[in-house]
Amino acid sequence: LxxxxxxxxxxxxxxxxxxxxxxxxxxxxxxxxxxxxxxARHEVVLAALEGLNTSGLxxxxxxxxxxxDGGSGAWVNPAMRSLLHPLRMTQFHFYxxxxxxxxxxxxxxxxxxxxxxLNEMPAGVRAMLLAFDYVHDDQGHPAPSATVFHTPDHxxxxxxxxxxxxxxxxxxxxxxxxxxxxxxxxxxxxxxxxVKWLPPVMEMDPGSPRCDAxxxxxxxxxxxxxxxxxxxxxxxxxxxxxxxxxxxxxxPLEQGVTIVVAHCASLGTGxxxxxxxVGPILPNIELFARLMxxxxxxxxxxxxxxxxxxxxxxxxxxxTIVHRRDWHHRLINGSDxxxxxxxxxxxxxxxxxxxxxxxxxxxxLRDLRRYNALWFDLVLKRxxxxxxxxxxxxxxxxxxVFDAPxxxxxxxxxxxxxxxxxxxxxxxx
Ligand SMILES: [Zn+2]
Numbered sequence: 001l002x003x004x005x006x007x008x009x010x011x012x013x014x015x016x017x018x019x020x021x022x023x024x025x026x027x028x029x030x031x032x033x034x035x036x037x038x039x040a041r042h043e044v045v046l047a048a049l050e051g052l053n054t055s056g057l058x059x060x061x062x063x064x065x066x067x068x069d070g071g072s073g074a075w076v077n078p079a080m081r082s083l084l085h086p087l088r089m090t091q092f093h094f095y096x097x098x099x100x101x102x103x104x105x106x107x108x109x110x111x112x113x114x115x116x117x118l119n120e121m122p123a124g125v126r127a128m129l130l131a132f133d134y135v136h137d138d139q140g141h142p143a144p145s146a147t148v149f150h151t152p153d154h155x156x157x158x159x160x161x162x163x164x165x166x167x168x169x170x171x172x173x174x175x176x177x178x179x180x181x182x183x184x185x186x187x188x189x190x191x192x193x194x195v196k197w198l199p200p201v202m203e204m205d206p207g208s209p210r211c212d213a214x215x216x217x218x219x220x221x222x223x224x225x226x227x228x229x230x231x232x233x234x235x236x237x238x239x240x241x242x243x244x245x246x247x248x249x250x251x252p253l254e255q256g257v258t259i260v261v262a263h264c265a266s267l268g269t270g271x272x273x274x275x276x277x278v279g280p281i282l283p284n285i286e287l288f289a290r291l292m293x294x295x296x297x298x299x300x301x302x303x304x305x306x307x308x309x310x311x312x313x314x315x316x317x318x319x320t321i322v323h324r325r326d327w328h329h330r331l332i333n334g335s336d337x338x339x340x341x342x343x344x345x346x347x348x349x350x351x352x353x354x355x356x357x358x359x360x361x362x363x364x365l366r367d368l369r370r371y372n373a374l375w376f377d378l379v380l381k382r383x384x385x386x387x388x389x390x391x392x393x394x395x396x397x398x399x400x401v402f403d404a405p406x407x408x409x410x411x412x413x414x415x416x417x418x419x420x421x422x423x424x425x426x427x428x429x
Contacts, residue, residue: 032116033117052397056399074107117373137203215257265284361383
C-alpha cells in the first residue's frame with residue numbers, strides 16, 4: 001500500500017460523510033505487533049486481564065479478508081480497487097492499511113499480521129474468523145457483481161486449522177442457495193462454530209419461510225447464527241437496510257435457533273413490525289431490546305458488542321448496553337477486526353470527553369492501538385465506565401456461547417418443538 005495514495009484518497013472521505021478532525025491520526029503506523037516493554041507492563045494493560053479467564057477470550061467477530069493472490073479463493077470486487085469508484089477505493093485502502101499490508105501478498109500478509117497480533121496476547125485468546133458468502137438473488141444464484149468481497153468457507157476453515165490455538169472459524173452460507181443445508185452440514189462437520197449473515201448486504205430475509213429448512217439444520221447441527229442487525233455502513237452496497245430489522249429474527253427464535261445479534265443492532269431505525277408492516281419507525285436498538293426483554297429468549301438470544309466503541313455508536317447505543325447489567329450474561333465480545341485498526345473510526349479522546357474513559361487512559365490507549373489493534377480493542381472495552389457501570393467480565397468470555405457442552409442452536413425455545421412457528425406477521429413472509 002502506498003501511503004501517498006491512501007492520503008490522496010482519504011481526502012475524499014468528507015464526501016462520504018466522515019468528519020475528520022485535523023489532530024486525528026489518519027494512517028495506522030503499523031508498529032509492533034509486540035508491545036514495547038513499558039506499554040506491555042503498563043497498569044492499564046495489565047488491569048484489563050484481571051478477573052478474566054483468558055481461555056474463554058474468543059473474539060467472535062474477526063474478518064478474514066483476501067484477494068486470492070495467495071490461492072485462498074478469497075475475492076474482492078474490482079470496483080473496490082478502481083479509480084472509477086473513489087469512495088470504495090478509499091475504503092479498500094483504509095482496510096489494507098488497517099491490516100498493515102505494505103508489500104507482498106495480501107492473502108498471506110493479512111493472516112500473518114492477524115496471527116502476529118494474537119501471538120502477543122495471552123495464551124487462550126482466539127479470533128473467530130468470518131467467512132463471507134456472496135450476495136444471492138431471489139433464485140438463489142450468486143451475484144458477484146453485487147458483492148463487495150467474498151471469503152469462502154474453506155479458506156476460513158483452512159486458516160483456522162493451521163493455528164488451532166489461535167483461530168476458530170465461522171461459516172457464511174446464504175440460505176437461498178440450493179445447497180445451503182448441505183453446505184451447513186459440511187461446515188459443521190469441518191468444525192465451524194457458527195454461521196454469519198449480513199442481511200442488508202447479502203440480501204437474505206431472516207423473517208422469510210425460505211429460511212426455515214436452514215433454521216432446522218442450524219438446530220440439528222447446534223450452530224448459532226451470528227447475524228448483523230441494524231444499519232450497515234462498513235460494507236459498501238448495503239442495499240436492503242430493512243433486512244437488518246431485529247424483529248425479523250422472531251422467526252428463527254421461534255424455531256429455537258440460537259441467535260447472536262452483531263453490534264446489538266446499534267445503528268439506524270426500523271419498522272416496528274410487531275405493529276404491522278406500516279408500524280411506527282423505532283431505533284433498531286429498541287427493537288433489539290424488546291426481543292432481549294422477552295423472557296422466552298433467555299438462553300437463545302445474545303448480543304455481540306463489536307463496533308459499540310466506534311465514533312458513530314457513541315452515546316445512546318453504548319450507554320444503553322453498558323447500563324443494562326441484566327443483559328451482560330447474554331452479551332459477547334467481538335472486535336470487528338480490522339475496524340479497530342482503521343484509525344478515523346475511533347476516538348479515545350472523545351470517549352474521555354464524554355466521560356466514558358478516564359482521561360489518563362487516553363495516551364495509553366492511543367499508543368496501544370498503534371502497535372496492536374486487538375490489544376487496544378480489549379483494553380478499551382475493559383476501561384469503559386459510564387456512571388459507575390462497565391462491561392461485566394463474562395462479556396469477554398465469548399467462548400461460552402460457541403463451545404459450551406450442550407450449547408448451540410439445538411436448544412429449544414419454550415415454545416417447544418411440537419409447536420409450529422406462530423408466524424409473526426413480517427412483510428415478505
Ligand atoms: Zn464486521
